[in-house]
Amino acid sequence: MAEISQQSKEDKLAQLLRAVFEIEATVQRDRRVWTTVPKNELVSLCRFARGLGFDHLSAISVTDWPKDGTFELTYHLWSYSLKILLTVKTKTKRADPQMDSAMPIFHENAQIHERELHELFGVKFRGNPDVAPLFLEDWHGPPPFRKDFNWRDYVRQRCYDKSEEREKPYWQ
Amino acid sequence: MTNQRNGKSPTGNDQRPPDTDDGTEYDFYFGPAHSGSGNFGVKLRLDGERVLSARADPGYLHRGFEKLMEYRIPIQNAVLSDRLCVLEPLNWNLVHAEAVDELTGIEVPERARYIRVLMAELSRLQSHMIWYGVMSLALGFDTGFRLAFGHRDYILDIFELITGGRVYPAGYICDGGVRRDLPEGYGKRIRELLDKIKEFMDQMKSFDNLFFAKRTKGVGVLNLEDAIRLGATGPVLRASGMKTDVRKDDPYEIYSGLDFDVPTGKEGDANARCTIRDLEMEQSIKIIRQVLDRMPEGKTRNPSKLKRPSRIKIPEGEVYVRNEVARGEACIYMRSVGETGPYRVKVRGPDFLHMIPVLEHLLKGCELADVPAIYWSLNICPADMDR
Numbered sequence: 001m002a003e004i005s006q007q008s009k010e011d012k013l014a015q016l017l018r019a020v021f022e023i024e025a026t027v028q029r030d031r032r033v034w035t036t037v038p039k040n041e042l043v044s045l046c047r048f049a050r051g052l053g054f055d056h057l058s059a060i061s062v063t064d065w066p067k068d069g070t071f072e073l074t075y076h077l078w079s080y081s082l083k084i085l086l087t088v089k090t091k092t093k094r095a096d097p098q099m100d101s102a103m104p105i106f107h108e109n110a111q112i113h114e115r116e117l118h119e120l121f122g123v124k125f126r127g128n129p130d131v132a133p134l135f136l137e138d139w140h141g142p143p144p145f146r147k148d149f150n151w152r153d154y155v156r157q158r159c160y161d162k163s164e165e166r167e168k169p170y171w172q
Numbered sequence: 173m174t175n176q177r178n179g180k181s182p183t184g185n186d187q188r189p190p191d192t193d194d195g196t197e198y199d200f201y202f203g204p205a206h207s208g209s210g211n212f213g214v215k216l217r218l219d220g221e222r223v224l225s226a227r228a229d230p231g232y233l234h235r236g237f238e239k240l241m242e243y244r245i246p247i248q249n250a251v252l253s254d255r256l257c258v259l260e261p262l263n264w265n266l267v268h269a270e271a272v273d274e275l276t277g278i279e280v281p282e283r284a285r286y287i288r289v290l291m292a293e294l295s296r297l298q299s300h301m302i303w304y305g306v307m308s309l310a311l312g313f314d315t316g317f318r319l320a321f322g323h324r325d326y327i328l329d330i331f332e333l334i335t336g337g338r339v340y341p342a343g344y345i346c347d348g349g350v351r352r353d354l355p356e357g358y359g360k361r362i363r364e365l366l367d368k369i370k371e372f373m374d375q376m377k378s379f380d381n382l383f384f385a386k387r388t389k390g391v392g393v394l395n396l397e398d399a400i401r402l403g404a405t406g407p408v409l410r411a412s413g414m415k416t417d418v419r420k421d422d423p424y425e426i427y428s429g430l431d432f433d434v435p436t437g438k439e440g441d442a443n444a445r446c447t448i449r450d451l452e453m454e455q456s457i458k459i460i461r462q463v464l465d466r467m468p469e470g471k472t473r474n475p476s477k478l479k480r481p482s483r484i485k486i487p488e489g490e491v492y493v494r495n496e497v498a499r500g501e502a503c504i505y506m507r508s509v510g511e512t513g514p515y516r517v518k519v520r521g522p523d524f525l526h527m528i529p530v531l532e533h534l535l536k537g538c539e540l541a542d543v544p545a546i547y548w549s550l551n552i553c554p555a556d557m558d559r
Contacts, residue, residue: 028491034490058494058520063507074505076505076520080421085492107401107402109402133231144239
C-alpha cells in the first residue's frame with residue numbers, strides 16, 4: 001500500500017487516486033478531496049479507500065437531476081488516521097436507478113444509509129437485504145424526495161377538502 | 173449473571189431458533205408513546221426478561237427538512253435548522269451557517285466567530301445536562317433529573333438574553349455571522365452561570381457511587397471495532413477508546429486556536445459514556461472561559477447591510493461541512509446551482525447511526541431492566557435522526 005505522508009496529504013491522495021483508477025480527483029481545500037468514478041468502479045474504490053484508512057462512512061446522499069435523467073450519488077468517507085474527507089461521486093440512470101451496495105465494505109453503516117435512500121429516492125441497492133421503509137408509514141406515492149414530486153399538490157389533494165369553506169384558500 | 177430459566181449467558185449470541193419457542197417469547201414495544209423514550213420506539217423481542225432482538229422504529233418526527241430546505245432561502249433555512257435537534261438548536265444553526273458561508277465565500281467577522289463558538293459550547297453544556305437529566309430519570313433517580321433540568325434553565329436564561337429565544341434561537345447563528353451583538357454585561361452573567369454549573373457538577377459526582385455505577389457498569393458494552401463499523405461518532409465512539417473529535421481533527425471556526433482536551437474512555441459501556449459526558453462538560457467550561465477572555469471587538473455580520481434576502485444568490489458549488497455537536501458528528505452536504513436557495517441539502521445527524529444500528533446491536537442479549545440505561549446512555553435525539 002502506498003504511503004501517504006502528512007505533508008500536503010490531500011494532493012498525494014488525489015494523485016494516488018488518479019494513478020490507480022484513472023479518474024478526476026480535486027482538492028477542494030484542507031482535508032477535502034472530491035472525486036468522480038463510473039458506477040461500476042465505486043465499490044472497488046471504496047474498498048481501496050478503506051485500505052488507506054477511510055474507516056468511517058459519514059453519509060451517502062443522492063442528488064436528483066431530472067433534466068440529465070440521472071441520480072448523482074455522493075459517498076462521504078472520513079479517515080480517522082489521515083484526517084481527510086474523501087467524497088466519491090457517481091451517477092446512475094434515473095429511469096432504472098441501480099447501484100451496487102457498499103455493504104461488503106461498510107456493513108451496517110452503509111446498510112442504513114442505503115435503506116433511507118431507497119425509501120426517499122427509490123434507488124435500488126443490489127445486495128442490500130433490508131430496505132423496509134424507515135420514515136414513511138402507509139406511503140403509496142412516488143419516492144418523495146425526487147425533484148418531480150410535487151409535495152404541495154400531494155398534500156392539497158390528500159389533506160384539504162375543496163368543498164370545505166375554511167379550506168378554500170389552499171385551493172386558490 | 174445467567175438466565176435463571178435456561179442457564180444461558182445474557183450477553184452471548186445464543187438466540188434460539190423460533191421452533192424451540194415454548195410460549196415465553198413475545199414482542200415488547202419500548203416507545204414511541206412511552207414517557208421515557210422520546211418520539212422514537214424500539215420493538216423488542218423478549219424471552220422472559222431477556223432481549224433476543226431489537227428493531228428500531230423511527231419516523232415519528234419525520235418532517236422532510238431536507239426537501240423543505242430546497243424551497244427556501246438561507247435565512248429561512250437557518251430557522252428550520254433550529255428544529256433539526258430540539259435539544260441543541262444552536263449547534264445545528266452553526267452547521268447550516270457554515271455550509272452557506274463556505275458556498276458564498278463570505279468572510280465571517282472575528283467577533284462573530286467567537287460568539288458562534290460561545291453559543292455552541294453553551295448549547296453543548298445544556299444538552300449534556302439534559303442527557304444527565306433523562307439518564308437519571310431512566311434509572312429512576314428523580315432528584316438528578318430535577319437538579320439537571322433546574323440548572324439547565326440558567327443556561328436558557330442566557331440564551332434568552334442573547335438570542336431572544338429560550339430553546340429555539342430562531343436562526344441566531346446565520347450565514348455571514350450572527351443576527352445581533354451580545355448584550356451588555358453578558359460576560360459577568362455567563363461567568364456566574366459557569367460557577368453554578370461547576371457546583372452542579374460537583375453534586376453530580378457525589379451521586380456516582382450511590383447508584384449510577386451499579387446500574388451502568390458493564391451494561392451495553394460497545395467495543396471499538398463495532399463502534400467504527402456501526403458508524404458511531406462523538407461521545408459514544410470516544411467512550412469506546414477512540415481519541416477523535418471533529419473540533420480537533422477537522423477544526424472549524426476558532427477551535428484550532430483554543431486549548432482543550434478530548435476525553436476518552438476505555439470500557440465502552442454505559443458508565444464510560446456517562447463519564448465522558450462529565451469530562452466534556454468540564455472542557456466546554458474551559459473553552460467558554462477562554463472565549464470570554466479573548467472576545468474581540470468589531471462587526472458581527474458580513475455584509476452588515478444586506479440586500480433584500482430573496483435576491484441574494486448562492487454561487488454554484490457543493491460543500492460538505494462537519495461539526496462536533498453534543499451527540500457526535502453532524503454534517504450537512506449542500507449543493508447549489510446558483511439560485512437563491514440550495515438545490516439539495518443532506519443532513520447527517522449522529523443519532524441516525526446511534527439509534528438504529530448501534531442501539532439494535534447493543535440491545536441484543538441484554539436484560540429488559542437495562543434497556544433504559546443503554547437507550548439513554550447513547551443520548552438520543554429522535555429529531556435529528558428523522559429530520
